[in-house]
Amino acid sequence: MNLNMNSAESLVAQIQGLSSNMGDLNQLRTYLKQSEDSILSEPARLEPFLNELDPSLHSLGYLYIFEACTCAPTAQDQLNELVLKITRFINLCSTEQIRLAPEKFVSVCKKLKDYVMSLDDPMRGVAPLLTALRKLQTSTEQLTTLHSEFLLLCLSSKCYKAGLSILDDGIFNVDQPRDLFLYCYYGGMICIGMKKFGKALDLLHNVVTAPMSVVSAIAVEAYKKYILVSLIHLGQFSTSLPKYTSSAAQRNLKNFCQLYLDLASTFDTGKVTELEAFVQANKATFDKDKNLGLVKQAVRSMYKRNIQRLTQTYLTLSLQDIANTVQLPTPKEAEMHVLQMIQDGEIYATINQKDGMVRFLEDPEKYRSCDMIEHLDSSIQRLMGLSKKLTSMNELMLCDPLYQGKVGKERPRFDFDDFDSVPSKFNI
Numbered sequence: 001m002n003l004n005m006n007s008a009e010s011l012v013a014q015i016q017g018l019s020s021n022m023g024d025l026n027q028l029r030t031y032l033k034q035s036e037d038s039i040l041s042e043p044a045r046l047e048p049f050l051n052e053l054d055p056s057l058h059s060l061g062y063l064y065i066f067e068a069c070t071c072a073p074t075a076q077d078q079l080n081e082l083v084l085k086i087t088r089f090i091n092l093c094s095t096e097q098i099r100l101a102p103e104k105f106v107s108v109c110k111k112l113k114d115y116v117m118s119l120d121d122p123m124r125g126v127a128p129l130l131t132a133l134r135k136l137q138t139s140t141e142q143l144t145t146l147h148s149e150f151l152l153l154c155l156s157s158k159c160y161k162a163g164l165s166i167l168d169d170g171i172f173n174v175d176q177p178r179d180l181f182l183y184c185y186y187g188g189m190i191c192i193g194m195k196k197f198g199k200a201l202d203l204l205h206n207v208v209t210a211p212m213s214v215v216s217a218i219a220v221e222a223y224k225k226y227i228l229v230s231l232i233h234l235g236q237f238s239t240s241l242p243k244y245t246s247s248a249a250q251r252n253l254k255n256f257c258q259l260y261l262d263l264a265s266t267f268d269t270g271k272v273t274e275l276e277a278f279v280q281a282n283k284a285t286f287d288k289d290k291n292l293g294l295v296k297q298a299v300r301s302m303y304k305r306n307i308q309r310l311t312q313t314y315l316t317l318s319l320q321d322i323a324n325t326v327q328l329p330t331p332k333e334a335e336m337h338v339l340q341m342i343q344d345g346e347i348y349a350t351i352n353q354k355d356g357m358v359r360f361l362e363d364p365e366k367y368r369s370c371d372m373i374e375h376l377d378s379s380i381q382r383l384m385g386l387s388k389k390l391t392s393m394n395e396l397m398l399c400d401p402l403y404q405g406k407v408g409k410e411r412p413r414f415d416f417d418d419f420d421s422v423p424s425k426f427n428i
Contacts, residue, residue: 011035012049015061019097025060029100032064043068055089059097062089067104070111079115086112087128095135102136106145113149122156129153130162142173148182155189163190167199172389181207181218188225192294197233204229208253209245215252221289223253227260228294235305237264259285263295270309272302272327303328303337304346311347311360319356331356 018028032039039046046065053062066089074082086108098105109132116125133146147166154163167187174180184206191200207222230237239261241250254261259282266278279286279295286292306326310317319331319338328334338358341347348361365372397403 007038008046008049011039011046012052012061015053015058019058019061022096025097025100028060032061032101036064039064039068040071043072056092056094059092059094060100063093063098063101063104063108067108070108074115076118079119083112083115083119083124086115087124090128090132090135093135098135099138105132105136109146110149113153116153117156122153123159125153126150126157126159126162130165133166139173140169141171143171143175143179143183145176145179148179148186151183151186151190155186155193158193160190160193163187164194164196167191167203170386170389172393177210177212178218180210181216181222184210185218185222188222188229192225192229197229201226201229201233208249209242212246212248215248215256219249219253220256223257224260224289224291225294227257227264228291228298231264231267231298232294232301235301235308236268239264263298267298267302270302270306272299272306275299275302304341307334307337307341308347311349314360316357316359319351319358322358 014031015028018024018031043065047069050062050065050069053065055062066085070082070086090109090112093105109129112125112128116122129146129150133144133150136144136146150166151163154160163186167190171180171183184203188200188203188207191197191203204222204226207219208226210219212219227237239254241253263275263278263282266275269275276299279299283292286295303326307322310322310325319334322338323329323331323334326334326337328337335351338347338349338351342349348363350359350361351357352359367376
């Protein structure tokens with residue numbers, strides 16, 4: 001059915017009259033679903049009527065019409081205006097109303113992301129998309145489709161701190177596996193950008209070990225970065241994956257990332273010249289994968305790793321000896337590496353500028369200060385909360401009819417002959 005002027009006005013009247021309470025809104029949602037084909041067929045005819053609707057009061061109806069308008073082909077010179085309109089709607093819309101049509105809201109927000117990327121101005125979409133995902137979430141434990149879109153904009157605009165704001169949330173509810181893969185992958189890249197390698201390692205580990213029937217391109221790229229971040233942060237890499245990793249990942253990931261595994265093997269030798277030669281020989285491949293920057297950081301981390309090994313053997317050592325042992329060109333560069341490691345808390349040492357000697361010290365932390373006790377207490381509280389959450393989730397899963405049906409089919413049926421007879425000493 002084509003929309004004429006009367007039917008369009010009738011649609012707007014229905015939206016205005018059925019947006020006051022939840023009962024009316026449910027009725028309006030049903031009406032809008034029935035009219036969806038008509039709305040999508042002629043968005044240009046309906047667009048002027050958006051001026052008669054208040055995005056804060058008539059959010060659901062406004063969303064249906066607005067989403068249809070954004071699905072229509074858009075000229076490049078119209079993108080700026082559309083970005084402003086979508087941003088305004090996101091800021092003003094009613095949380096309760098947009099949750100009645102989450103797929104429509106997500107569609108509009110994705111269009112915002114596409115528009116700002118087309119304009120080569122991803123930063124314009126960061127704040128609106130953060131507002132949008134918070135409105136869409138029923139709790140901070142829920143992962144929405146907008147999380148990965150938001151993190152992508154943060155990466156593209158290098159607004160890493162904004163991305164970190166959602167990475168501290170404990171995620172327990174995931175609707176689509178792909179959302180989790182992208183959330184952890186993009187989140188890992190943001191943490192790499194902020195030099196938070198420990199957090200990056202956790203997020204990339206989640207991608208690699210997540211359930212999967214086939215290995216995805218996201219998992220392959222995450223595994224490459226997982227290897228490199230392990231070398232940078234831990235100074236080593238283990239090829240063995242946890243037992244809960246899917247069989248598809250265990251069988252195939254290594255085949256797609258052999259070059260990076262060879263890099264890790266070369267790293268383990270501790271010979272900087274060999275590692276640099278390997279990187280130079282495969283520079284084009286690393287650059288194509290957009291991992292050359294991480295590879296170079298891994299090379300630099302080998303110097304740190306070799307210096308850390310010296311602390312386990314020597315109490316004092318000259319800067320010249322350190323430079324010779326870890327294959328640095330000059331004592332001055334050795335001094336700069338040692339100073340940086342002291343500043344980062346990676347080693348404990350003092351440098352005597354007069355004679356160029358380095359004295360390695362024990363960790364001064366006695367683990368009995370007020371700050372350390374508070375840190376330990378907060379960690380214990382967090383783990384206790386996580387334990388309670390996992391217990392609750394396990395109980396919900398055990399009561400789930402689908403889970404019970406699946407487990408019931410897999411378990412063998414028992415017959416009376418399968419049970420041991422009563423021991424003779426208990427016979428009456």
